[in-house]
Amino acid sequence: MTENSAGPASPESGEGSNEATLVRSQERSDKVEADLEKHPGNWRLLTGDRPTGKLHIGHYFGSLANRVRLQEMGIESFLLIADYQVIYDRDGVGDIQDNVMSAVADYLAIGIDPARTTIFTHSALPGLNQLLLPFLSLVTDAELRRNPTVKDELASSDRPMSGLMLTFPVHQAADILFCKANVVPVGQDQLPHIEQARVIARRFDERYGRVDPEHPVFPEPEALLSATPHVLGLDGTKMSKSRGNTIEIGMSADQTAKLIKKAKTDADRHISYDPANRPEVSNLVLLTALCEGADPYQVASEIGDGGSGTLKKRLTASMNDFFEPIRARRQELIADQGHLREVLRAGNRRAGEIADQTLDEVRHAMRMVY
CATH class of the missing domain: 1.10.240.10 (Tyrosyl-Transfer RNA Synthetase)
Structure with missing residues (x-):
């Protein structure tokens, strides 16, 4: 996998949203796209969805079709159904079971191949979620509150922010880094999340060190910006x-x-x-x-x-x-729920093994192996 350290302004710089930074991010994304075509084996991709409802045509044209394209290029892919993220801003899970299985059906129907793309859920991977503890030691409360998603929640919600919502950027970093993904397809509004994951990867290396002296434990992921025009809802507003x-x-x-x-x-x-x-x-x-x-x-x-x-x-x-x-x-x-569940179980097993291996490397780097 490739590892690149240069990037857009870090969260603490306060410059991540200006036009110049977006231009630089697009230039980096264009370079990544070119290298994906030439050297697909150098890359590991992470993407996913929050199962709060059924997937729709906005998801398809905005991201799902691109996932199939990248898969067909030969890029190893991990597809997360972020079920734990359903509870960060709501009191219950609602139809989460149905939404998760519906998403698996959608993925397979559009051409996602579970032999080449690992489909998994948050809640099935203790190793991924345990990364939150060391990762939280690497960020400050002020940095979390500057994250656009967290800021929007603070500004728009009339309910107290949950601890899970506040730490959402770190949880997302764990999603990316647990499998050492080095490319993440995103829209421009999600660039701060990728930069937060890059910062955590750097800080982990600086504070806790390495298992292999030649390589940091975590690569710094690159953002792959979507080239698809933004699709609105049928009323001309955000599709929701x-x-x-x-x-x-x-x-x-x-x-x-x-x-x-x-x-x-x-x-x-x-x-x-x-x-x-x-x-x-x-x-x-x-x-x-x-x-x-x-x-x-x-x-x-x-x-x-x-x-x-x-x-x-x-x-x-x-x-x-x-x-x-x-x-x-x-x-x-x-009509074949058993097959859908087996696809998900197989994906959870594979992703879980990778998460446990990464967690073992983290413990060794932190000298916490007893």
Whole structure:
């Protein structure tokens, strides 16, 4: 695996969100992408989802399809279903069992191969979670509170912050570092999380040392920025299950058609692709283009004065055609819960072995082997 130490500003610099840093991060991401194609065996990837609901088309176009692409490039991949993260901002787990199994079905249906991608859950890996203790010794309360996710929770929630929520950035670092992942696909808003993991990897090496004098225990992970345009919900706002503006991957063709029919547009009959000024219409155009593998400007030009009705009909047909084989495969998988559970158990076993091995290295580096 490659190890790179240079990177964007650290959390303590206060400069991680400025434009220059984003430019540098994109440049680093472009270099990573180029090396992934040339030397896929040098990389180990970690990505995942929080099972708070069913996966939807925003997940698919935003990250799931890219995971399949990276897997097919020959990159060893780890796919986390972050079930412990469900409880960091809520009082219960709700339909977590169903959501976890639904996610496994979605992964397999879109082309994730459990022989090449290890699918696992937080709660099954004691070794991963035990890394939280030494990692927490490497960060300060002030650094945690500067993390964008934690800051948003503090600003928007009317309930006291849980300890798990406060330490979320460190838990995420443990997710990445337990398997020594050195590349993590993210959006720009998640760059501070990757930098926090890089900081923890560096500080562990500086404070506790190494097992192998030639290599630190943990590599510093690189961010792979998504090239996919941001997909909005059917109302033109952030796609979210709680807002009722999503189309789940597992929905039927009829359900999809009904939701698209209700999608928000605007009063201008002429269809154009202008995300800044016409976000609702442009989002439907973009979804059509993604399903067809086409250019959104060309799609808009072809519809022209056909209006929103024509746009919605075309999107409905394109989306149902695109997802038909995925949905058919998903139905077969959902009907075989035993197979889904075995896939997850096998992934948990493999990830657990790696977590235990990493924890053993951590104990040796910390001289805590008795």
